[in-house]
Amino acid sequence: MSPLCPSCAAKERIFRWLGINTPPSSTIEHTIIQFLTNISNQALLRETTSYGLGLRKFHVFCNIFPIPKANCLPASFKLLHSFALWAVSDPSTAELFLKSATTETVPFEPVSVSVARKYLSTIHAWHLAQGWPPPLSPEHFTRINWSLGRMENLQGTCRRPVRPPITLHMLTAIKANLWTDQPFNACIWAMSSCAFFEMMQFRKVAVNAHVSFNKSKHITRKDVHLGFDLTGKPYARLDLPRAKTAKSGETQSIFIMEQGELCPIQALWNLAEVIPALPDDPLFSWRDSKGLIHPMVKTRTIERINSILTAWNWGTTFGHSFRIGGASFYLANKVDLEIVHIAGQWKSLAYKTYIRAFKQVATVKVMLKGKTTQRASASASACVLRPLPEYVPLISGGQRGSPMEVRGSSKGQTSVEFGRTPEDYVGME
Missing domain, CATH: 1.10.443.10 (Intergrase catalytic core)
Structure with a gap:
């Protein structure tokens, strides 16, 4: 993990994940006032686990493209608009372009449009918790929502985009x-x-x-x-x-x-x-x-x-x-x-x-x-499908770690107790 994004519980990320820029002061320079500001932020944001998940997704996006750390906080409208589009994109949406125009590999982690909107609310709250002004104006939200609506149409009748596959x-x-x-x-x-x-x-x-x-x-x-x-x-x-x-x-x-x-x-x-x-x-x-x-x-x-x-x-x-x-x-x-x-x-x-x-x-x-x-x-x-014999169910000897073997059937196959190694059965007749 980066020093700016220390390993911590998801609910703590909105407070502990920082940027390299210093936010403008919103209060007088006094330790008591700053302390009151911090506890007021934490009292206002009581359920922050879901915020932590959205914040992690935003940092994944910034690492993929990659975005300079100085541009992550505060984030611009252009950056957050791009993040929202990436978050809801089905891999097949960008497939033709990736195939014809570039050899670059771009990972996708698609989520639904409603979840993407929650991610934007997360980044909004993150800016406030870190002492920055809101990153998006009502007009910005309107433009992003318009784009998300068009992406939702591309998703068709699927309830959610196809998940990224394990390779x-x-x-x-x-x-x-x-x-x-x-x-x-x-x-x-x-x-x-x-x-x-x-x-x-x-x-x-x-x-x-x-x-x-x-x-x-x-x-x-x-x-x-x-x-x-x-x-x-x-x-x-x-x-x-x-x-x-x-x-x-x-x-x-x-x-x-x-x-x-x-x-x-x-x-x-x-x-x-x-x-x-x-x-x-x-x-x-x-x-x-x-x-x-x-x-x-x-x-x-x-x-x-x-x-x-x-x-x-x-x-x-x-x-x-x-x-x-x-x-x-x-x-x-x-x-x-x-x-x-x-x-x-x-x-x-x-x-x-x-x-x-x-x-x-x-x-x-x-x-x-x-x-x-x-x-x-x-x-x-x-x-390919292979012919399979009749099976003898696996049974236990009644104690953890006590091996038991069950042998014999009309086809002569061997079925073994779940607790020995394959080498134990090499050479069995």
Whole structure:
């Protein structure tokens, strides 16, 4: 973080994130008066967490283009007008220009028009809290609102713009910056890898709060089945207790195949080793210093992932970005659209909107030559459907960390307890 933007809670950013310019004095030079000014600002702005989110987005924009620090605070009408246009732009809106006129890569983090207006209110409040006059006049707001209205028409009937996709580069950076021998990080990596390669929504791998975990709704350790298919390739099957494409009371299965260095199966093995758990414990969970198991909360997961991506100047992601990125990955490997539709378990044709996200990735050549392309090519073989045998459910020995193996079926496949390593099963007959 910059000294002007220290690491702090979101609700503190409006007061602690500064500019290099000195605001004009609005009171007499006396310590008591200045103290009263500061506490009056903080008393007026009591709920500042949402302001912190908008302020971070503004600084992301200023870093992307880039804007001199002296021009960020105070901000001009021209700068804020540009920020508002960028904030609501779907990547496909600028796609043709980026392809024909420049080789520059411009990241987008699209939000709805209503959210963009809240961002402008955030910057307005930030100026006041820092002692600057309001940056926008009523006439300025009118002009920006007119532009936002035209951008809203471009968005059509979509309730919100397509989220930016996670790419293989981003997934590689996430793994490289996580100590996967630590419970919290091991869980985040398993969630990230599974959500990407299986095109899963983050609400399927995380909960909104610790108390909201329900084993009848969320996936548990007993819902994971590991084994080998008829060609000898390892696989994992996740039985989702609830899915919108399944009938009421029925589970829906997701099949996971090997995926090279970023393999979700290896991530699940590592999760089981680092965080042993009971059958009804959450699959994606972590263990605290007292040994207690906690389900992974979505907000904390996204915050940890965003801390990595922003450090690499990729901006921020959303839970849906993994699902979009996974779809883009398979489209890049020329997997048929209908297979992506089925594998991603879309109930409607909404998945087709992700083609735009894929085109953005392809246009700016995010999947570069070299190791990343090699990983993608190696992983492409896993995109085809392989014959799968009958499955023996994963069961637990009843204690955390106690391995149990279940062998034998009519087809001779092996199914293993979720807690050993793949090497333990090499050579099994």
